Amino acid sequence: MSQRSVWKLPEGNRLGPMEDDDGRWNVSEPKFHPTPKSPVMLEPSTALLHHSGHKFHEVFPLKQGRYSELPAAKISEMMKSNSFDNAPTQSLFNVMNGILDESTERRNGEIPHRVACLLRKVVLEIERRVSSQAEHIKNQNTLIKAREEKYQSRIRALETLATGTNEETQIVMNQLRQIKTEKAMVEERKKLGELEVDQMMKEKESSDRIISQLKQDLETTKNTYEEHCQQSEAKSKQTKVEMEKRLKEVELLHVESKKKMKDLEAFAESKLQNWNQKEHKCHNFIGLQLQSVQSLRLASESIKKEVIISQKRWREEFTNFGLKLKVLTDAAENYHTVLAENRKLFNEVQELKGNIRVYCRIRPFLSGQSRKLTTIDYIGENGELLVVNPSKHGKDAHRMFKFNKVFSPTATQEEVFLDTQPLIRSVLDGYNVCIFAYGQTGSGKTYTMSGPSTSSKADWGVNYRALNDLFHLSRNRKSTYMYEVGVQMVEIYNEQVRDLLASDGSQRKLGIWSISQPNGLAVPDASMLPVKSTQDVLELMQIGQANRAVGATALNERSSRSHSVLTVHVRGVDLKTEATLRGSLHLVDLAGSERVDRSEATGDRLKEAQHINKSLSALGDVISALAQKSNHVPYRNSKLTQVLQSSLGGQAKTLMFVQINPDVESFSETISTLKFAERVSGVELGAARSSKEGKDVRELMEQVASLKETIARKDEEIEQLQELKDIGAQKHGNNLLRQSSSTPGFQSLVATQPGRRLSGGGMINSTNKILLDPECSDYSDRHSDSGSHQSMDDLKPHNENLEQIKLIREDARPAFPADDELLRFGDADSEERLSDISDSVLSMGTETDGSISSVVEFTLFPESNKQPQVKTEKITKVQSRIPKPLQQKKGPTPSVRPKLNNPLKSPSIRKGATTQASTSAGKSLKRWQ
Numbered sequence: 001m002s003q004r005s006v007w008k009l010p011e012g013n014r015l016g017p018m019e020d021d022d023g024r025w026n027v028s029e030p031k032f033h034p035t036p037k038s039p040v041m042l043e044p045s046t047a048l049l050h051h052s053g054h055k056f057h058e059v060f061p062l063k064q065g066r067y068s069e070l071p072a073a074k075i076s077e078m079m080k081s082n083s084f085d086n087a088p089t090q091s092l093f094n095v096m097n098g099i100l101d102e103s104t105e106r107r108n109g110e111i112p113h114r115v116a117c118l119l120r121k122v123v124l125e126i127e128r129r130v131s132s133q134a135e136h137i138k139n140q141n142t143l144i145k146a147r148e149e150k151y152q153s154r155i156r157a158l159e160t161l162a163t164g165t166n167e168e169t170q171i172v173m174n175q176l177r178q179i180k181t182e183k184a185m186v187e188e189r190k191k192l193g194e195l196e197v198d199q200m201m202k203e204k205e206s207s208d209r210i211i212s213q214l215k216q217d218l219e220t221t222k223n224t225y226e227e228h229c230q231q232s233e234a235k236s237k238q239t240k241v242e243m244e245k246r247l248k249e250v251e252l253l254h255v256e257s258k259k260k261m262k263d264l265e266a267f268a269e270s271k272l273q274n275w276n277q278k279e280h281k282c283h284n285f286i287g288l289q290l291q292s293v294q295s296l297r298l299a300s301e302s303i304k305k306e307v308i309i310s311q312k313r314w315r316e317e318f319t320n321f322g323l324k325l326k327v328l329t330d331a332a333e334n335y336h337t338v339l340a341e342n343r344k345l346f347n348e349v350q351e352l353k354g355n356i357r358v359y360c361r362i363r364p365f366l367s368g369q370s371r372k373l374t375t376i377d378y379i380g381e382n383g384e385l386l387v388v389n390p391s392k393h394g395k396d397a398h399r400m401f402k403f404n405k406v407f408s409p410t411a412t413q414e415e416v417f418l419d420t421q422p423l424i425r426s427v428l429d430g431y432n433v434c435i436f437a438y439g440q441t442g443s444g445k446t447y448t449m450s451g452p453s454t455s456s457k458a459d460w461g462v463n464y465r466a467l468n469d470l471f472h473l474s475r476n477r478k479s480t481y482m483y484e485v486g487v488q489m490v491e492i493y494n495e496q497v498r499d500l501l502a503s504d505g506s507q508r509k510l511g512i513w514s515i516s517q518p519n520g521l522a523v524p525d526a527s528m529l530p531v532k533s534t535q536d537v538l539e540l541m542q543i544g545q546a547n548r549a550v551g552a553t554a555l556n557e558r559s560s561r562s563h564s565v566l567t568v569h570v571r572g573v574d575l576k577t578e579a580t581l582r583g584s585l586h587l588v589d590l591a592g593s594e595r596v597d598r599s600e601a602t603g604d605r606l607k608e609a610q611h612i613n614k615s616l617s618a619l620g621d622v623i624s625a626l627a628q629k630s631n632h633v634p635y636r637n638s639k640l641t642q643v644l645q646s647s648l649g650g651q652a653k654t655l656m657f658v659q660i661n662p663d664v665e666s667f668s669e670t671i672s673t674l675k676f677a678e679r680v681s682g683v684e685l686g687a688a689r690s691s692k693e694g695k696d697v698r699e700l701m702e703q704v705a706s707l708k709e710t711i712a713r714k715d716e717e718i719e720q721l722q723e724l725k726d727i728g729a730q731k732h733g734n735n736l737l738r739q740s741s742s743t744p745g746f747q748s749l750v751a752t753q754p755g756r757r758l759s760g761g762g763m764i765n766s767t768n769k770i771l772l773d774p775e776c777s778d779y780s781d782r783h784s785d786s787g788s789h790q791s792m793d794d795l796k797p798h799n800e801n802l803e804q805i806k807l808i809r810e811d812a813r814p815a816f817p818a819d820d821e822l823l824r825f826g827d828a829d830s831e832e833r834l835s836d837i838s839d840s841v842l843s844m845g846t847e848t849d850g851s852i853s854s855v856v857e858f859t860l861f862p863e864s865n866k867q868p869q870v871k872t873e874k875i876t877k878v879q880s881r882i883p884k885p886l887q888q889k890k891g892p893t894p895s896v897r898p899k900l901n902n903p904l905k906s907p908s909i910r911k912g913a914t915t916q917a918s919t920s921a922g923k924s925l926k927r928w929q
């Protein structure tokens with residue numbers, strides 16, 4: 001650099017890079033400017049600095065403060081702008097030095113990145129300038145050398161020329177001088193240039209230093225930067241790893257999602273296939289359906305055609321059917337007529353068989369009894385029975401009897417019942433039926449009626465079988481009839497009637513109503529319980545049996561000393577015509593008929609036996625009277641005949657089992673029993689009548705019955721009076737007869753005094769009937785039988801007359817074909833005579849069957865009495881056409897309506913279902929009432 005000379009350009013000329021007017025460096029080829037004002041070429045940087053410093057500082061206005069504190073925006077603005085191009089080099093150096101100073105001032109020597117960038121830019125600018133200056137100087141040297149050579153050649157030419165002429169020499173000398181001057185100038189310029197080069201070299205050196213320092217700084221910065229970069233790289237690597245990891249995860253997810261997508265695609269594919277298949281099937285199905293529809297259409301069309309044809313045919317058939325239906329309707333209408341006819345025919349058959357039938361049953365020997373000595377010699381198929389007296393020989397030893405049927409000891413329960421069966425149907429047809437067993441104690445009455453036990457079907461007695469049949473038949477008829485069944489069970493013990501089904505178990509005595517009364521049950525106060533099945537009845541029977549009075553005798557260890565009467569009342573309603581029919585079934589287990597002397601009874605037992613024999617005797621008398629068609633039937637001679645009155649009249653069908661003990665010791669009893677039975681079997685009670693009538697008919701029948709009854713009573717009164725008159729005349733009892741004739745008759749007396757109360761507790765009602773209190777029943781029996789219904793006071797004056805009548809009657813009594821054995825109880829006979837007169841009234845009832853039926857019916861089913869208004873009018877009209885009944889024959893007053901006992905608890909009640917059973921019984925009783 002020391003060799004470097006300061007360039008000195010001729011005045012007005014400037015060499016090398018020159019600043020233009022704007023202070024920028026001009027690196028164009030140097031020109032010689034003739035301007036003498038600038039003989040020396042100025043150091044460009046200084047000029048630049050000086051010239052452009054102000055502008056640079058305008059752009060980069062840092063005078064105080066630190067570069068590191070410069071805002072980035074400012075630096076980037078500076079770097080973006082062209083301020084570096086115009087800035088003086090010195091300023092650039094100042095900037096660079098300033099930055100470096102700041103960096104060295106700092107402890108760690110770090111400079112901010114943006115400042116480093118600025119520094120690098122400044123350094124680059126300086127390097128660019130230095131290199132361009134060096135280039136420029138090189139060019140100047142080359143130029144100078146070229147000029148020097150040029151000038152040397154000119155010198156040589158001039159010297160040549162000088163040698164030629166002086167002038168020329170002069171000129172040349174001038175030129176030479178000029179050249180020399182120029183040469184000097186050039187040399188000066190060269191020196192200046194060299195100086196400048198030196199300076200430049202120095203600057204370059206300093207710049208190199210700076211550059212090296214800068215390079216170091218840059219290295220440091222670079223290292224820092226590299227560290228930073230490394231850190232960044234590490235971070236970026238870590239980030240990359242994480243990113244890769246995430247990428248993997250994402251890839252996995254992607255794979256999974258792809259897999260899922262595949263699955264889904266597969267699923268969708270399969271679904272699609274399925275749907276396609278289904279669609280295919282649907283298409284097929286629709287095709288088939290269409291085909292079917294098509295075929296159906298065809299079929300429907302053909303069916304339509306068929307329907308039309310069928311309709312046509314049906315119409316024809318309907319027409320035919322209508323015609324047939326009409327025939328059927330006619331037939332149906334006739335059905336009831338036919339049924340009635342059938343019933344009538346059936347009844348006629350029964351009548352042909354006899355309305356009272358006697359079956360004889362011979363008990364087998366019991367275990368322990370000798371079978372050798374039997375009184376039964378022969379049993380015929382047609383009811384013949386030959387009895388032999390072992391103690392006699394010859395003709396007298398044998399006696400033949402004939403009954404409807406005789407059952408041998410080997411006859412089963414079923415065989416015995418077989419002939420009873422048709423009577424059960426009669427009950428449902430509206431007839432009263434009475435089945436009873438008669439015989440001495442131990443002869444098998446209970447066995448026949450109840451059977452030894454109900455556990456075995458073979459052992460079932462008549463009762464069980466009859467009830468079974470009754471309910472069975474009623475069920476069979478349910479399409480035509482609705483039946484209701486009620487049961488009463490009473491015991492007659494020592495001529496006292498007791499309710500065996502009383503709910504409170506009390507053994508209170510019950511009164512018996514005269515059967516001729518329109519509102520009188522035989523025993524209205526006895527509990528009547530509704531039943532639905534045989535089992536119900538049997539359970540009630542068991543209760544009744546348990547309540548029966550049982551006493552031991554010498555003949556039978558389990559001898560029943562009372563008569564038990566089970567009455568089954570049946571009401572049937574014809575579902576079509578609403579006509580009501582009513583029937584009743586009496587199932588009677590009579591007490592033993594043994595003789596008092598044989599039973600060795602004394603005291604109470606004797607009394608029991610007398611009562612039993614008396615009642616059985618009365619039964620025989622009643623039947624005998626019926627057989628004789630007597631006007632007088634002595635029903636009132638015993639409680640038994642009173643209770644059974646409705647079943648012994650002409651309306652009823654009666655079946656008697658005559659039980660025989662084949663033991664020789666019982667021969668006398670056997671003969672007695674058989675004679676009794678023979679007498680009964682010979683009875684022809686006349687045609688029984690059904691109680692089935694329509695409502696109107698029934699009402700009319702009631703009216704007719706009451707009229708008949710009145711007429712009969714009147715006739716009887718006349719007859720009695722006539723009788724008295726005749727007898728009086730015969731026995732010179734004219735006074736008595738006159739007295740009797742002048743005094744109003746009992747019946748007429750009663751007829752004019754309706755509703756008077758008897759002093760003994762009996763009640764005379766408006767229809768001439770007496771409700772007897774149990775306490776006064778004996779009295780009333782005696783006195784009501786005479787037909788009188790007066791009060792005691794009224795009756796007193798006539799007691800004498802009655803005694804007279806009794807005597808007369810005794811004399812005039814017809815000779816009954818009864819055995820003395822049967823009638824040997826004189827006490828009973830005397831009572832019987834007394835009751836004959838009143839019984840004659842009842843016997844009339846037997847002739848006018850409808851009356852009795854109506855009476856029972858009225859009593860059992862009083863609703864028949866509740867006639868609607870229209871009916872009443874109708875009846876009134878009818879009544880106007882028939883003889884007007886007596887005033888006292890009107891319907892019963894409410895005061896004498898029978899009050900039925902509270903219903904007995906059914907067997908189930910006894911077992912704990914008291915309330916329910918009594919409620920249902922009560923309900924049912926309401927219906928019955």
Ligand SMILES: Nc1ncnc2c1ncn2[C@@H]1O[C@H](COP(=O)(O)OP(=O)(O)OP(=O)(O)O)[C@@H](O)[C@H]1O
Pocket residue numbers: 362363364366409439440441442443444445446447448452556558559560590591592593659
């Ligand atoms: N047909 C028969 N076959 C077998 N045993 C019989 C037959 N009839 C009756 N007996 C038996 O004879 C005995 C007496 O019968 P049962 O009690 O029926 O007589 P009864 O006439 O009812 O007596 P009572 O008048 O005392 O009540 C009983 O042991 C009974 O089992």
